[in-house]
Amino acid sequence: MSLQQANYFELFSLPISFQLENTQLEVAYKKLQSEFHPDRVVNADDRTRVQALQQTSMINDAYVTLKSPLKRAAYLLKLAGVDAEEHNQLHLDEAFLIQQMEMRETLASLIGDEDLEGLDAMKDSIDKEKTTRLANFEAQFTASQFVKAKSIYNQLQFIYKLLDEIDKAEEKLLDY
Amino acid sequence: MALLSISEPGQGKSQAHAADNKVVKKSAIGIDLGTTNSLVAIASEGRAHALCDHDGQCLVPSVVHYAEDGKVTVGYEAWLKGAKDSSNTISSVKRLMGRGKEDIHYDLPYEIVSADNGGMPVIKTAAGSKSPVEVSAEILKTLVRRGEEELGGELEGAVITVPAYFDESQRQATKDAAQLAGIKVLRLLGEPTAAAIAYGLDRKQEETVMIYDLGGGTFDVSLMRLEQGVFKVLATGGDAALGGDDLDRTIIQWVLNEAGITDELSYAQLNSLASIARHAKHELTHSEQTQVTFEQWSGTLTREQFNTLIDVLVEQTIKACRRVLRDAKITVDEISDVVMVGGSTRTPRVRERVSEFFGAEVHTEIDPDKVVAVGAALQADVLAGNKYGDDILLLDVIPLSLGIETMGGLMEKIIPRNTTIPVARAQQFTTYKDGQTAMSLHVLQGERELVSDCRSLAMFELKGIPPMVAGAAVVEVTFQVDADGLMEVQAKELSTGTVSSVVIKPSYGLEDKDIEKMIMDSYSSAASDKEARALQESRVEAERIIEALVSALVVDGQSLLSEAEYARLEEGILQLQKTIESGDSDAIHEASEALNEATLEFAGRRMNTQIKTALAGHSIEEID
Numbered sequence: 001m002s003l004q005q006a007n008y009f010e011l012f013s014l015p016i017s018f019q020l021e022n023t024q025l026e027v028a029y030k031k032l033q034s035e036f037h038p039d040r041v042v043n044a045d046d047r048t049r050v051q052a053l054q055q056t057s058m059i060n061d062a063y064v065t066l067k068s069p070l071k072r073a074a075y076l077l078k079l080a081g082v083d084a085e086e087h088n089q090l091h092l093d094e095a096f097l098i099q100q101m102e103m104r105e106t107l108a109s110l111i112g113d114e115d116l117e118g119l120d121a122m123k124d125s126i127d128k129e130k131t132t133r134l135a136n137f138e139a140q141f142t143a144s145q146f147v148k149a150k151s152i153y154n155q156l157q158f159i160y161k162l163l164d165e166i167d168k169a170e171e172k173l174l175d176y
Numbered sequence: 177m178a179l180l181s182i183s184e185p186g187q188g189k190s191q192a193h194a195a196d197n198k199v200v201k202k203s204a205i206g207i208d209l210g211t212t213n214s215l216v217a218i219a220s221e222g223r224a225h226a227l228c229d230h231d232g233q234c235l236v237p238s239v240v241h242y243a244e245d246g247k248v249t250v251g252y253e254a255w256l257k258g259a260k261d262s263s264n265t266i267s268s269v270k271r272l273m274g275r276g277k278e279d280i281h282y283d284l285p286y287e288i289v290s291a292d293n294g295g296m297p298v299i300k301t302a303a304g305s306k307s308p309v310e311v312s313a314e315i316l317k318t319l320v321r322r323g324e325e326e327l328g329g330e331l332e333g334a335v336i337t338v339p340a341y342f343d344e345s346q347r348q349a350t351k352d353a354a355q356l357a358g359i360k361v362l363r364l365l366g367e368p369t370a371a372a373i374a375y376g377l378d379r380k381q382e383e384t385v386m387i388y389d390l391g392g393g394t395f396d397v398s399l400m401r402l403e404q405g406v407f408k409v410l411a412t413g414g415d416a417a418l419g420g421d422d423l424d425r426t427i428i429q430w431v432l433n434e435a436g437i438t439d440e441l442s443y444a445q446l447n448s449l450a451s452i453a454r455h456a457k458h459e460l461t462h463s464e465q466t467q468v469t470f471e472q473w474s475g476t477l478t479r480e481q482f483n484t485l486i487d488v489l490v491e492q493t494i495k496a497c498r499r500v501l502r503d504a505k506i507t508v509d510e511i512s513d514v515v516m517v518g519g520s521t522r523t524p525r526v527r528e529r530v531s532e533f534f535g536a537e538v539h540t541e542i543d544p545d546k547v548v549a550v551g552a553a554l555q556a557d558v559l560a561g562n563k564y565g566d567d568i569l570l571l572d573v574i575p576l577s578l579g580i581e582t583m584g585g586l587m588e589k590i591i592p593r594n595t596t597i598p599v600a601r602a603q604q605f606t607t608y609k610d611g612q613t614a615m616s617l618h619v620l621q622g623e624r625e626l627v628s629d630c631r632s633l634a635m636f637e638l639k640g641i642p643p644m645v646a647g648a649a650v651v652e653v654t655f656q657v658d659a660d661g662l663m664e665v666q667a668k669e670l671s672t673g674t675v676s677s678v679v680i681k682p683s684y685g686l687e688d689k690d691i692e693k694m695i696m697d698s699y700s701s702a703a704s705d706k707e708a709r710a711l712q713e714s715r716v717e718a719e720r721i722i723e724a725l726v727s728a729l730v731v732d733g734q735s736l737l738s739e740a741e742y743a744r745l746e747e748g749i750l751q752l753q754k755t756i757e758s759g760d761s762d763a764i765h766e767a768s769e770a771l772n773e774a775t776l777e778f779a780g781r782r783m784n785t786q787i788k789t790a791l792a793g794h795s796i797e798e799i800d
Contacts, residue, residue: 033571037569038598038658039363042333042559043560043561054600057598057599057600060596061601064596
């Protein structure tokens with residue numbers, strides 16, 4: 001199996017699953033890095049060095065992809081032949097759409113009121129939503145319910161983005 | 177060379193070969209290319225030391241002087257010339273590396289002109305216009321020479337340090353300077369990373385460390401996270417106009433006040449006062465008080481008084497540390513180690529305040545002037561392939577995000593800051609007009625959303641897109657960042673299978689052909705350099721011929737040569753040895769050739785005997 005052909009899970013000798021053994025990923029990542037890093041071939045010919053550069057770039061990308069639950073989810077969908085980024089109106093969950101709008105409004109008014117405590121509380125509750133959905137995604141994906149899994153993934157995309165916005169708003173209020 | 181090509185079956189290798197094949201330690205150096213001073217160090221077996229000149233001076237002032245006749249002086253000598261000829265003496269060139277003229281908002285003692293292509297500024301000197309890359313290359317050459325002298329002969333390469341906050345253009349400029357100086361860069365290494373390596377902090381599992389670097393004219397503070405060999409710079413800060421010189425200035429001001437001097441001082445007086453102040457500062461690092469004498473006036477400065485004088489400045493550095501901690505959302509108790517870098521951290525008050533503020537272990541065991549070069553040398557030794565102990569791999573991250581301009585003057589990040597490098601990311605774009613055949617791409621670096629707040633790295637146009645309806649053509653832009661943090665961008669049109677790709681280098685960097693031209697220029701202007709190198713090479717060649725011939729004579733001389741032939745070759749060796757002493761590279765080269773020529777017959781005979789010996793033990797069938 002060459003490095004280029006392997007999928008990211010195989011690359012790190014991990015089972016193809018949403019459940020991920022973090023330490024195993026870290027150990028495998030370090031091992032691959034120390035084997036393929038351009039620093040190991042500084043004195044080799046151009047071809048070898050370019051190859052090392054491409055291989056490590058790929059290893060780094062694989063690591064980042066598997067490490068983040070959101071990216072890992074998208075990658076798993078891709079492996080299952082589902083384009084996670086394709087947005088199909090039919091599959092949008094209407095209830096979640098309404099919930100999205102409400103959350104956005106809440107965030108806007110908390111920012112307007114410079115309500116730090118409110119922002120903290122909101123972050124906590126959205127964090128819980130995130131945890132639930134990650135578990136749901138895993139269940140659906142494991143059961144090969146890819147359409148449902150994808151819909152949960154799209155909700156997670158929104159949740160991650162919102163969490164990021166809350167962080168930024170807090171930073172701004174704290175004047176970092 | 178005829179004799180060296182001979183091997184001796186049955187007897188193992190000839191002496192000459194044995195010498196060539198012994199495990200040779202690969203030589204590599206670590207270079208701290210500083211704003212005020214530069215330094216070179218070498219390492220072996222996990223230990224490193226800085227290289228000093230005959231007078232025991234290790235620091236090379238980062239100063240280059242250009243004389244009208246084209247003579248280039250570097251270091252302390254150049255610094256001395258600066259007093260009389262400031263417009264031809266380039267100091268602090270590091271501040272200009274990879275910058276445009278518009279980035280320079282301060283006065284310089286030398287004249288700067290903008291380059292035609294909007295690239296780096298060029299400095300006017302008596303010896304012609306010099307780019308910052310060329311000036312830095314001169315400093316590098318001096319350091320490389322010092323390394324070569326110490327290690328004897330060619331170097332495998334060098335690790336050169338750069339500030340953690342150096343962006344892509346500044347790193348590229350540094351690498352260009354190395355290329356121009358003829359030294360291979362094994363790795364560009366962050367200065368704080370190098371300092372951490374010097375203390376072996378890279379071997380710890382998980383750490384958050386602060387690198388406090390108070391140099392001659394700059395103050396840098398970097399907060400780093402070390403996680404199993406991955407070095408992440410969490411935040412950097414500091415003050416580009418605060419350093420040891422400012423500490424000296426407080427003493428100068430104190431003398432002027434105490435002595436009641438109000439008249440304008442001459443340049444010579446100021447100079448002497450500056451060195452008096454520097455001396456007093458050094459005295460106060462180990463004494464409680466010191467006598468200060470300036471012309472007729474004399475007074476006593478106690479350490480306590482000095483502490484009061486500099487407290488405002490020291491507090492400024494602490495404030496910068498606080499800001500960096502806040503940027504990274506790290507509290508002071510999370511810091512496990514503080515590494516002190518830069519000569520000014522010898523000042524007791526600085527150490528006191530830093531250790532009070534952090535309450536962590538403050539490392540000062542390694543000379544703060546040398547610690548960065550020492551770390552670089554350690555890393556250079558590992559990269560050159562000399563292994564010792566467990567093999568640690570250093571992974572760096574990019575300090576600033578890379579992206580591309582999108583509609584509405586916004587920057588779209590393609591590789592966010594702190595991504596581990598090397599990294600490659602691709603992003604797809606489409607055309608927005610029917611029949612559009614070209615697309616222009618603007619590559620940016622920075623964290624802000626507006627293009628105008630980011631640094632422009634390059635602009636290029638992708639032509640030859642087949643005309644299609646809007647949105648049908650797909651252009652894939654790939655960013656590739658290597659282990660040194662240097663970038664290449666490629667753009668490909670994918671939709672029709674016609675692939676056009678462009679590889680660009682950032683605009684502040686130099687084109688390869690520019691560098692080539694500069695290398696040629698430097699050869700012609702520095703004829704003496706070239707001559708020295710040629711002489712060294714011809715000597716090595718001559719010595720090799722002699723060595724090979726002597727060992728061949730020992731083995732086969734008696735049996736294969738007549739007495740007269742033997743004597744002639746001996747005479748030839750003596751002649752060549754004499755010529756080596758002469759110092760004339762052409763003569764040495766000629767004499768080497770002549771001796772080599774004279775050995776051809778001997779070499780031929782040896783070859784024949786060896787083939788016979790080799791065949792002797794075998795049957796004809798085997799050979800067939």
